[in-house]
Amino acid sequence: MSTAAPETLGPALLGRLPATVQRPGYDRALLKAGMAHLGVGAFHRCHQAEYTDDLLARTFGRWGVVGINIRPPALADTLGPQDGLYTRLIRQDSHVEARVIGSIVRVVDSQATAMPALEVLSSPDIEFVTLTVTEKGYCHVPASGALDLDHPDIVHDLANALTPRSVPGILARALEQRMATHGRPLTLLSCDNIPANGTILENVVRTFAERRGNGLAGWIAANAAFPSAMVDRIVPASTQADLDGVEQLFGYRDGAVVAGEPFRQWVIEQKFAGRTPRWDLVGATFVDDVTPFEHLKMRVLNGAQTTLSYLGVLAGLEHTSDAMADPLLSAFVRRMLVEETLPTLKPVPGMDPSAYVEQSLGRLKNTAIRHRNHQIATDGSQKIVQRLLNPIRDRLGEAKSIALLSVSVAGWMAYLIQASSRFGRRWPVSDPYAGKIAGIAEASGRDVPALAAGILAIDAIFDPALAANDMFRKAVTSALDGLLSDDPMATVRRACAQPADERLKQPARSA
Structure with missing residues (x-):
């Protein structure tokens, strides 16, 4: 019937x-x-x-x-x-x-x-x-x-x-x-x-x-x-x-x-x-002015999403909530936000930025929201400027450490590089600069400094002054080298293991 x-x-x-x-x-x-x-x-x-x-x-x-x-x-x-x-x-x-x-x-x-x-x-x-x-x-x-x-x-x-x-x-x-x-x-x-x-x-x-x-x-x-x-x-x-x-x-x-x-x-x-x-x-x-609100949201919530998407994929995790359930990645993203991102933000009327960090991370733990890391990773070249590069620029301007934020930028690079045929086309990607970065990967092979230099030369994404900053180039190249290895999470572990006060002692040169 x-x-x-x-x-x-x-x-x-x-x-x-x-x-x-x-x-x-x-x-x-x-x-x-x-x-x-x-x-x-x-x-x-x-x-x-x-x-x-x-x-x-x-x-x-x-x-x-x-x-x-x-x-x-x-x-x-x-x-x-x-x-x-x-x-x-x-x-x-x-x-x-x-x-x-x-x-x-x-x-x-x-x-x-x-x-x-x-x-x-x-x-x-x-x-x-x-x-x-x-x-x-x-x-x-x-x-x-x-x-x-x-x-x-x-x-x-x-x-x-x-x-x-x-x-x-x-x-x-x-x-x-x-x-x-x-x-x-x-x-x-x-x-x-x-x-x-x-x-x-x-x-x-x-x-x-x-x-x-x-x-x-x-x-x-x-x-x-x-x-x-x-x-x-x-x-x-x-x-x-x-x-x-x-x-x-x-x-x-x-x-x-x-x-x-x-x-x-x-x-x-x-x-x-x-x-x-x-x-x-x-x-x-x-x-009258949206700027403080958008900086808080883009650098904290969206910065966390972007970071977790790339590092999550490199760790073999499918969803944001999976990445937040991973003790290493959740500890890394919290420290990145608290130690390096929050100090770049101006006061936001009626909002406590530190409480916003905890609220945002709590939202990302929601197991009912099956937000795929590959979906969040889409069009990263259009997103990393406001989410990662602008806070990095602010940090460098005050001679402060960018050790954690640089790992996130390197994560974006590694995600696109590993989609190239040189690295076995591990996953399909959707990004306006995917083809250009695949070409850089083909030309550079596994020469990581050449890979990083080629990508940093894309001035539609990287402001030339920032790309030329010695501290930024070294930090991103070092992180990229580790993330392209057989144990990418070792780089994340090292970044988390280093005490904050040690990171802050690193020499910096203003971009």
Whole structure:
């Protein structure tokens, strides 16, 4: 005897969800689109879309979200059939909480052509745009923040401005269409893990617009705002187990399930071009300067994640929680943060940095958040500047030890080097500089000083002054030599075994 297949999540199912599943606290039939989001991945659905869902339940208004993807995944295959609805799971060890989020009212796929995205972004109904397009989506030079004019997509878009395919090109074209039609202002809020992300976004868009001419750059300066933001919640990529879990626990199917940790934070710079969703009413914080918050989060939480991802892979561990369960790696990352990272941070209003370190490490122990080290390791060349290199630069400027932070940088190098054919292609990697580093590895063989020197010469990642610093070069080269050995964790053990006061006695030369 056959059993009927579970029903798929959609508007018709909302009223019949199990009592254990929370649902939107407002009438979605009345919800109109007022903002767009570019890059509807797991993080957006577990963060900004949830905040917006909270806001709509508290103070209903015209802030429905149009989701736009210009890169995979295709929304029409996931959120489209469900009318934008999806299940957000919160997981803490053995506890699971389910909630259906309803703030996304429409989804648009724009992989084949920019036209669907441009239609949404240029609409007078859209007054606010948020973005989670990952660091490499900005087509910038990580070391400087400038628009990468040699990026293939930027080269294409400057030659074909009416059919752009990059984020800067699409946004510049949408703003150009707004200027030519209704002239309504627009706020563009970056929610990616880039320091001064609003400044970076404004810089790449306005630089692109300046190349276009026709007064666009001036119009953008007068009619668009690019506030910075700090976002925080650990959200792994969704898995088939997440989808199956909803069906097993709650009895319905959902092709767009997302799972995250309980903690969330959103700090937004108060710099808007027009009407703004009042996310501050539902837990977000509006501030005049995001910088102290973003430095704390990027250097502590993200610095720990990056460190654990590379060293975790080298230790043969699959998830962040596995790395945190390893006594050596957990001791190393705590000492790195406390002894070398924290001293580089300025005071953060209302926050105790030392307590934040312990809170962050506690979050990384959550066994229900199956955050794969290889996933966190993705695009490391775009991340290490703010997470590791900037604190190293600050430490060198004060003639302080960088012995622990240097091991983390060497971990990133070793991770990419060992993916090259010279080292047996131990794992696939995803990084814009993976090919270049593989070439350096092929040319250098197992000559570690040559390997380190070749990678440090990549000035899009390493500021030349930092790369030339003798203490930095020696520390990274020594750590890389150990991490490429048959016992990579011996290097981590040595770093942990050395007393802090001994490390601080090391001679330093300012970068």
